[in-house]
Amino acid sequence: MMPSMLNTRLLSAGVLVSVSALALSACSPKPPKQLPPEPGPPVTNTMPAPAPVVPVGPAPGSQADFLASVNGRDTIHFALDKYDIDQISADILRVQAGWLLKYPGKKATIEGHADERGTRDYNLALGERRANSAKAFLVSLGVDASRLTTVSYGKERPVDTASTEEAWAKNRRAVTVTID
Amino acid sequence: MMMRKFSYGLLAGAALMAAGAIHAQTIAPAPMVTPNPPPAADNGVLTGTVSDDTAWQSLGIAIPSFATNADVPTAASAGSTAQVGRAIAEVITGDLKNNGLFKPTGPNSLPPIPIIQVLTPDFPTWSTRGAEMLVHGSVSAASNGNLVVGCYLYDVSLRQQLVKATWEMAPGDWRRAAHKCADTVYSRLSGESPFFDSRIAYIAETGPKDHRMKRLAIMDSDGANHRFITTGQAMALTPRFSPDYRKIVYLSYLNGRPRIYVYDVESASQKMIAEPGSPAFAPRWSPDGKWILYSMASAGNTNIYRVSANGGISQKLTETPGINVGGSYSPDGSKIVFESDRGGSQQIYVMNADGSNQRRISFFGGRAATPEWSPRGDQIAFTHIAGNLRIAVMGVDGGGMRYLTNAWQDEAPTWAPNGRIIQFFRTEKGTGKTSIWQVDLTGRNERRLPTPVDGSDPSWGPVRQ
Numbered sequence: 316m317m318p319s320m321l322n323t324r325l326l327s328a329g330v331l332v333s334v335s336a337l338a339l340s341a342c343s344p345k346p347p348k349q350l351p352p353e354p355g356p357p358v359t360n361t362m363p364a365p366a367p368v369v370p371v372g373p374a375p376g377s378q379a380d381f382l383a384s385v386n387g388r389d390t391i392h393f394a395l396d397k398y399d400i401d402q403i404s405a406d407i408l409r410v411q412a413g414w415l416l417k418y419p420g421k422k423a424t425i426e427g428h429a430d431e432r433g434t435r436d437y438n439l440a441l442g443e444r445r446a447n448s449a450k451a452f453l454v455s456l457g458v459d460a461s462r463l464t465t466v467s468y469g470k471e472r473p474v475d476t477a478s479t480e481e482a483w484a485k486n487r488r489a490v491t492v493t494i495d
Numbered sequence: 496m497m498m499r500k501f502s503y504g505l506l507a508g509a510a511l512m513a514a515g516a517i518h519a520q521t522i523a524p525a526p527m528v529t530p531n532p533p534p535a536a537d538n539g540v541l542t543g544t545v546s547d548d549t550a551w552q553s554l555g556i557a558i559p560s561f562a563t564n565a566d567v568p569t570a571a572s573a574g575s576t577a578q579v580g581r582a583i584a585e586v587i588t589g590d591l592k593n594n595g596l597f598k599p600t601g602p603n604s605l606p607p608i609p610i611i612q613v614l615t616p617d618f619p620t621w622s623t624r625g626a627e628m629l630v631h632g633s634v635s636a637a638s639n640g641n642l643v644v645g646c647y648l649y650d651v652s653l654r655q656q657l658v659k660a661t662w663e664m665a666p667g668d669w670r671r672a673a674h675k676c677a678d679t680v681y682s683r684l685s686g687e688s689p690f691f692d693s694r695i696a697y698i699a700e701t702g703p704k705d706h707r708m709k710r711l712a713i714m715d716s717d718g719a720n721h722r723f724i725t726t727g728q729a730m731a732l733t734p735r736f737s738p739d740y741r742k743i744v745y746l747s748y749l750n751g752r753p754r755i756y757v758y759d760v761e762s763a764s765q766k767m768i769a770e771p772g773s774p775a776f777a778p779r780w781s782p783d784g785k786w787i788l789y790s791m792a793s794a795g796n797t798n799i800y801r802v803s804a805n806g807g808i809s810q811k812l813t814e815t816p817g818i819n820v821g822g823s824y825s826p827d828g829s830k831i832v833f834e835s836d837r838g839g840s841q842q843i844y845v846m847n848a849d850g851s852n853q854r855r856i857s858f859f860g861g862r863a864a865t866p867e868w869s870p871r872g873d874q875i876a877f878t879h880i881a882g883n884l885r886i887a888v889m890g891v892d893g894g895g896m897r898y899l900t901n902a903w904q905d906e907a908p909t910w911a912p913n914g915r916i917i918q919f920f921r922t923e924k925g926t927g928k929t930s931i932w933q934v935d936l937t938g939r940n941e942r943r944l945p946t947p948v949d950g951s952d953p954s955w956g957p958v959r960q
Contacts, residue, residue: 396840431904431922431927432880432884432904433864433884434841434878434880434906434907435732435733435906435907435951435952436733436776436777436820436821436834436864436865437818437834437836437841437864439746439753439774439777439820440776440790440797440818440820441818443774443792443795443797444792444795444796444797444818447792447795448795451794465774466752466753466774467753467792471707471730471732472705472706473704473705473927474705476703476704476705476927478924478925478927
């Protein structure tokens with residue numbers, strides 16, 4: 316599955332309107348030193364609104380700035396057992412790439428995850444595969460591969476702890492975390 | 496860890512050993528489901544109801560406190576020789592009770608015996624009590640501070656000694672004497688190889704589902720001598736004891752990166768193995784402890800590698816697009832069973848130990864994962880995924896698949912050293928709480944293992960030498 320197969324025309328455009336259904340997960344702005352950052356509540360309740368023009372915004376180039384720039388969309392999702400980048404994910408990654416290209420000195424880690432309905436080892440491999448898909452797509456958009464690392468948490472770090480199809484869909488994800 | 500079995504009766508507890516040679520018993524593996532029936536004439540009273548409709552019958556075994564020739568203090572945690580004698584009988588009772596074959600009655604319900612009866616049991620009284628089998632034993636303190644433990648199995652109906660054994664061990668290892676005695680009884684009565692004197696490495700889990708702390712921990716096969724190895728700061732997963740129990744290979748997220756480490760139990764130190772540049776997981780030992788298999792991801796694909804347990808250059812064993820993961824050696828080390836989704840979904844494959852001749856063996860629908868080769872060589876346990884995750888076994892050619900468990904999510908089987916029992920971990924729907932369970936090959940005798948906190952990824956080591 317080559318990301319270049321996907322439609323890349325929309326690279327610079329901010330076509331983000333139709334993706335509001337996606338869960339917005341607010342990851343705390345830390346690099347995954349030991350444990351990954353604890354994911355916020357899965358529901359779209361208290362996302363800091365994409366602040367139009369606030370007097371004091373996040374520091375340019377910070378993780379907070381990244382989150383604000385991508386409208387909180389640091390996460391892409393995957394179908395069951397899949398790792399391909401669909402159109403919605405492609406749009407999200409394009410915006411992420413825009414920020415990464417704007418701050419060429421910044422690095423990022425892409426965390427890959429799987430839902431709980433699989434075996435531990437396989438899900439580690441699957442999470443890695445998903446993170447790698449996101450990375451490859453970002454690289455295809457011009458982000459230097461050496462700036463991007465991947466880490467898989469398999470099924471060990473669900474963002475939604477329910478055992479439902481809906482929760483599993485949210486947990487099959489890749490999250491981009493920039494490193495301040 | 497000094498423990499030796501006497502070859503002949505030159506002992507501290509000498510008088511007890513007078514009645515004949517003490518020999519190491521060698522028990523050939525018996526055929527699968529039908530053990531030799533105990534050689535009891537059928538005139539005893541069954542002490543329990545037979546709850547299992549297989550050839551396995553619940554056999555009434557009386558296990559009073561082990562007697563001592565002199566009740567003296569010892570360095571053992573259990574206390575004096577008399578207290579150790581009672582504790583040993585309790586441990587044996589627990590071991591034998593927990594596998595569904597026997598109906599043992601322990602020292603809490605039985606009167607103690609005078610030491611003279613260890614070699615000359617009061618058969619009429621035991622017969623009246625309904626015991627079919629009788630375990631007697633002795634504990635004495637050797638002049639060097641060690642304990643000497645004798646273990647005797649009698650057939651009450653036949654009024655005959657079936658087997659005996661004696662061990663000398665450091666006081667701190669007294670539980671091992673109990674497990675060795677339970678193994679002796681189990682082997683003699685079932686025809687199977689022993690397994691109680693063995694250890695388990697696993698992952699101890701605490702905390703909420705979305706932020707579980709996962710620590711490496713070890714324990715004896717009955718849950719005793721439990722010890723946490725890692726602090727939980729870095730997530731630990733999928734441990735495996737080396738065949739000599741000196742090392743544990745496992746996955747750690749130390750420094751935020753999943754890598755494989757070999758932990759040295761004695762020195763409490765560890766070192767990373769395999770290429771430090773890429774994520775690696777699913778480590779496994781070869782049966783001789785010389786090799787470690789692991790899986791490493793690169794550019795989205797995962798392949799299986801082999802590296803010397805001492806480190807060095809890795810050899811890539813699989814090379815296909817997709818996910819090749821896990822791996823379990825056949826007991827003779829010549830083959831490896833592993834998991835791959837190269838055909839579109841997780842299935843089970845076998846290859847030679849050098850990676851040649853890779854072929855799929857699972858063709859029964861659903862997905863199949865985490866294969867583990869039986870120590871007896873004749874079967875492969877695995878996780879079958881078709882909605883729920885269940886533990887199943889199949890022949891080494893992939894035939895004869897059958898389920899052993901039926902719950903929402905059971906995974907990651909590991910074999911008892913005798914290939915008769917399988918441990919696995921069960922995840923609870925919703926809460927994500929995990930627990931370690933074991934089931935025998937009939938699928939009928941299933942029980943949860945006691946662990947101080949939640950547990951997953953059990954890995955059962957061999958019988959200790």
